[in-house]
Amino acid sequence: MDALDGNAIGGLLIDVFGTEMTTARSTCATCGASRPVAELVVYRQAPGTVVRCRTCGSVLMVFVQAHGAIGTDLTGLASLSQPDRALSRQRDKAMARMPTSTPTSKGRRKCHTKNPCPWASPTKTPCPWASPAKNPCPWASPAKTPCDATRPASARSEIGDLLMSLRAAKAGGTLGGPRRLDTT
């Protein structure tokens, strides 16, 4: 049985991920080898589609199609990231020519509830971005991730203390106007 490569499952991956993924970079959870999906080893004759690491042979992804649904197992991957958005750009250009509706704030809120901030509950580690209405959740905007877990303990306690006092002030109605939280 001849093995193919990731180019052969470009269409299947669009079904699963909704975008071009053969240029996405995969990292094997077993050996750590990293390469574009297009270079992975693909077996299509199996009961499903099996994708293996070209370095160590571990199973990275399995797709099983039945009755119009696709079962997906990605547990062999440590990561999968798509830096090349060429095809998406191609489609985006075409979409720009079509009439499109602007995302509403309602839509954005819905998105946020799908990816709740891990620090949203005050009973967990307090986080300066805990209020999604005012400040974006670190998951929603990875560029701004001043999150407790990545900060030194001293900074954490400072931020935590500030936040707790802010919350207490808010709860007690002693906080008038908006105040700037200086986390530097």
Place this chain on the structure above:
Amino acid sequence: MERTAVRGRLTWQVAKVTSVTPETDSVVTIELDPPDWLGHRAGQHLDVRLTADDGYTAERSYSIASAPGEPVAITVERLEGGEVSPYLTEDLRAGDELELRGPIGGYFVWEPGDGGPLMLLAGGSGVVPLRAILRHRRRSGSDVPARLLYSARTLPDVIYRGELDQDHDGSQVFFTLTRSQPPGWTGHTGRIDQALLTQAAWAAEDGPLAFICGPTSFVETAAAGLVGLGYPPERVKTERFGATGGR
């Protein structure tokens, strides 16, 4: 139904077949007119889906044979006992409809800005996406030097022979015939090996960009050979095809 599911998402569509042109005894080029085509890049492929009366479906991927800007075309080789290719090569006629989605793939593609020199290695019908790259190179006026080393069983099995023979605007085409050669054949013979690659491929010092497409064993041999010549692995792009799911 599916096309309306998510706007902008690549979905299946029904294309009209505008022409079916024989290339060899077992290979045809099918030109298509998909109603919703965003344009393709040289080296991409598309998926074709056939649906039987009882609802059974079979999908196959075929490399796009035409350059960006040209009408969409695929080149299909008939595989004996195949499920899809006998229909496409023998029964399909101009005016018929074919369900497809594409273009697909962003890895095995070449743009003039990617540079070269280009080293293209084709095994059998693996020449199809490489022909699209050569045509794109010519149509875009690129001055990137290009070489194609094309391995076929016999001379009548060579696809696009007339076109490749004429292609001399800064590109070179080498044929190697693996099974039999016509009398007086002066080209290469036998499967691609290290000796042939040393002879026909650009030197690694020229900074070539390689694209290899063919059956799995061909691609493995050719890729290992180029890396053996000093080509950086990240400059050697590969695409393998097999009896199912292949081109």
